[in-house]
Amino acid sequence: MxxxxxxxxxxxxxxxxxxxxxxxxxxxxxxxxxxxxxxxxxxxxxxxxxxxxxxxxxxxxxxxxxxxxxxxxxxxxxxxxxxxxxxxxxxxxxxxxxxxxxxxxxxxxxxxxxxxxxxxxxxxxxxxxxxxxxxxxxxxxxxxxxxxxxxxxxxxxxxxxxxxxxxxxPKSHDRHIAYVSHLSHISSFMLGKTVIEKERNERDIFDMAGSGFESTVRLAKSSPAMWTPIFQQNKENVLETLDEYISNLLLFKSYLEKDDFQAIFSAMESTNKIKEILNGIVVKPI
Amino acid sequence: MxxxxxxxxxxxxxxxxxxxxxxxxxxxxxxxxxxxxxxxxxxxxxxxxxxxxxxxxxxxxxxxxxxxxxxxxxxxxxxxxxxxxxxxxxxxxxxxxxxxxxxxxxxxxxxxxxxxxxxxxxxxxxxxxxxxxxxxxxxxxxxxxxxxxxxxxxxxxxxxxxxxxxxxxPKSHDRHIAYVSHLSHISSFMLGKTVIEKERNERDIFDMAGSGFESTVRLAKSSPAMWTPIFQQNKENVLETLDEYISNLLLFKSYLEKDDFQAIFSAMESTNKIKEILNGIVVKPI
Missing domain, CATH: 3.40.50.720 (NAD(P)-binding Rossmann-like Domain)
Structure with missing residues (x-):
């Protein structure tokens, strides 16, 4: 063959x-x-x-x-x-x-x-x-x-x-993949960018970073040549996911500004169910 | 002892x-x-x-x-x-x-x-x-x-x-750790929240999620009882990191809206240096 x-x-x-x-x-x-x-x-x-x-x-x-x-x-x-x-x-x-x-x-x-x-x-x-x-x-x-x-x-x-x-x-694919893949890449790249910008003069601060940071910014190592055209081709779906993500971050910020720690606790607690969802997707050889 | x-x-x-x-x-x-x-x-x-x-x-x-x-x-x-x-x-x-x-x-x-x-x-x-x-x-x-x-x-x-x-x-610790740990947790929790909200009626969509998504939302499994008081005690620093993160996401969104894919490429490319930084922090037994 x-x-x-x-x-x-x-x-x-x-x-x-x-x-x-x-x-x-x-x-x-x-x-x-x-x-x-x-x-x-x-x-x-x-x-x-x-x-x-x-x-x-x-x-x-x-x-x-x-x-x-x-x-x-x-x-x-x-x-x-x-x-x-x-x-x-x-x-x-x-x-x-x-x-x-x-x-x-x-x-x-x-x-x-x-x-x-x-x-x-x-x-x-x-x-x-x-x-x-x-x-x-x-x-x-x-x-x-x-x-x-x-x-x-x-x-x-x-x-x-x-x-x-x-x-x-194909349209459903592109809409859903924007949430479970494309948005993760943006979130990771922008997290990496934020930390690098802030800490650019204090490189050794990364000594303070643990496995949690490493995991969250892992996708920021990805190839820009591969990802730029993905965002271009899936622009409308990606913009929608970004809007929703930014809204959730602004909501979290407003809870923090108002000292509404019960709301912060609840938002995190309800998101903890990602555990069960991830257990379902954990990759196992078949 | x-x-x-x-x-x-x-x-x-x-x-x-x-x-x-x-x-x-x-x-x-x-x-x-x-x-x-x-x-x-x-x-x-x-x-x-x-x-x-x-x-x-x-x-x-x-x-x-x-x-x-x-x-x-x-x-x-x-x-x-x-x-x-x-x-x-x-x-x-x-x-x-x-x-x-x-x-x-x-x-x-x-x-x-x-x-x-x-x-x-x-x-x-x-x-x-x-x-x-x-x-x-x-x-x-x-x-x-x-x-x-x-x-x-x-x-x-x-x-x-x-x-x-x-x-x-202690003050430097709290300021830096907000960037390399506390912000990662918020970014991850809010990513998990965004995807769960969107896909709540389509649980099997998580079949589409790969290891990248899993890595990026890993911290959203963390304990709300532990993390709520951390955000409370480090409120001012965390708010600063959140503002900068949200600004970067809004900037990315504006590039996408304007079809400025060169700017998107450059933002990702300059963030790729997180690779070298992470190589420095990868945990090895001593």
Missing amino acids: NVFVVGVGLIGGSFALDLKELNSNVIIHGIDINESHLQEAMELGVIDQKSSYENLSLADVVVISIPVNAANEVVPRVLDAVHEDAVVIDTGSTKAPLCELLVNHPKRRNFLAAHPIAGTEFSGPSAAHVGLYAGKTNIICEVEKTAFKLQERALKIFSDIGMRIRYMD | NVFVVGVGLIGGSFALDLKELNSNVIIHGIDINESHLQEAMELGVIDQKSSYENLSLADVVVISIPVNAANEVVPRVLDAVHEDAVVIDTGSTKAPLCELLVNHPKRRNFLAAHPIAGTEFSGPSAAHVGLYAGKTNIICEVEKTAFKLQERALKIFSDIGMRIRYMD
């Missing part, structure tokens, strides 16, 4: 490594706009050979894992290049703009819109590792628009690498 | 376990307002015997690890009860109010104001574990006000359990 990975970073690279582990007949062809990433992916054994768009007619499966703005350029181009029996899987964090863009593409049936919920704050080929996807959720949008036998091929792969599947329409 | 632990939760209980591990001559006496916690601490072997304020005259060391509002009541009472050669160590997350309260206490020299940066989102005796303090920072305030030989006794213990020491005045 010829698998082309376009964008050999955490997502594409880990996909490649899992496929190679599962099936010795898989050949991984890497394509990346960043030549040094491609070289690194070769050296790390993430891909078997460097390739280019010209060779895409060989592909049985194409996994596209690049920033979402680039995906809007690349996915149509890849669809144009593949043969009739190839499945082209996009893995970006927004789904509505790309699905809309492809609605009338002559090879729409070769396309599968996916979002594996497996990103971390790390990126690039060196971040790729076997087992990233075990127990994680893969959200698939508009599955009915993908040719049935190509759905089957893709789902078999997702199942083999240990993923749970959820089906969702 | 008779060590009294007042408040047998994560902080006090882990302290007890480390001391018992290091020195078989240590007897841990537990005091807790919550009788079921005290019983649990006995059953878990965190303490050797249940005790009460009446027995404090036996103490060589007292560790007080209770909510900061309760500490303001309890620490003076404990100081009144101990003998002249006992050291009373408070471990709360605010230091200025307690230090001010004790400034003229006749046994001020028996008191050591500390803040071990070792808290997690877990609490209670079952959260206590050996090794919690290894490689962590302990902030000590107004060390010069503690009798020298009692400083030595306390510092020997902190060193034995693997802690690094930083000295700081």
Whole structure:
């Protein structure tokens, strides 16, 4: 099986490594706009050979894992290049703009819109590792628009690498993911920014920071090149989540200003139920 | 050595376990307002015997690890009860109010104001574990006000359990800790609240949440009984951090509204340096 990975970073690279582990007949062809990433992916054994768009007619499966703005350029181009029996899987964090863009593409049936919920704050080929996807959720949008036998091929792969599947329409995906992923990134980046600005002249103050701070600002290590286009494409939903988040912070501030500590206690207590919710999402290998 | 632990939760209980591990001559006496916690601490072997304020005259060391509002009541009472050669160590997350309260206490020299940066989102005796303090920072305030030989006794213990020491005045402690700890908790609690409110009728949406969300809302599992008095005691500093955080969120929102994606990219890119800062604080056993 010829698998082309376009964008050999955490997502594409880990996909490649899992496929190679599962099936010795898989050949991984890497394509990346960043030549040094491609070289690194070769050296790390993430891909078997460097390739280019010209060779895409060989592909049985194409996994596209690049920033979402680039995906809007690349996915149509890849669809144009593949043969009739190839499945082209996009893995970006927004789904509505790309699905809309492809609605009338002559090879729409070769396309599968996916979002594996497996990103971390790390990126690039060196971040790729076997087992990233075990127990994680893969959200698939508009599955009915993908040719049935190509759905089957893709789902078999997702199942083999240990993923749970959820089906969702692209607009719902983008609305919900704004809350459970995009807003977390903004909250984390702005927390990091606030603390860095304040403490810029007192670097050693970070000695005072514990694991709680580390956890809360973890996502502020994420790649701006990946995240800027996500916020751009999901602007309206992200603005809504930001408004609600800021409202809650202002409410907390007003409680504090009024010395209404009962209200502060209650707000925290009712939010503690996040424990049970998180217990439900804690990732376990299946 | 008779060590009294007042408040047998994560902080006090882990302290007890480390001391018992290091020195078989240590007897841990537990005091807790919550009788079921005290019983649990006995059953878990965190303490050797249940005790009460009446027995404090036996103490060589007292560790007080209770909510900061309760500490303001309890620490003076404990100081009144101990003998002249006992050291009373408070471990709360605010230091200025307690230090001010004790400034003229006749046994001020028996008191050591500390803040071990070792808290997690877990609490209670079952959260206590050996090794919690290894490689962590302990902030000590107004060390010069503690009798020298009692400083030595306390510092020997902190060193034995693997802690690094930083000295700081109480007001600086409270101002900086508002940024690197208290604000993180608010940001996390309000993020959890925002998402729960939005998604309350769609619980299964949390299937979409990945490790990034989990990390960012981790602190929203923390105890409201512990955190409400911290926000109360550090109100002015916390309000300042909140104002700056909200300003940064509003700025991000205005960039998004204006489609100024270059500004969004730059804000994220400059915050990425949190990576190096975090590398400096990552906790390693020493």
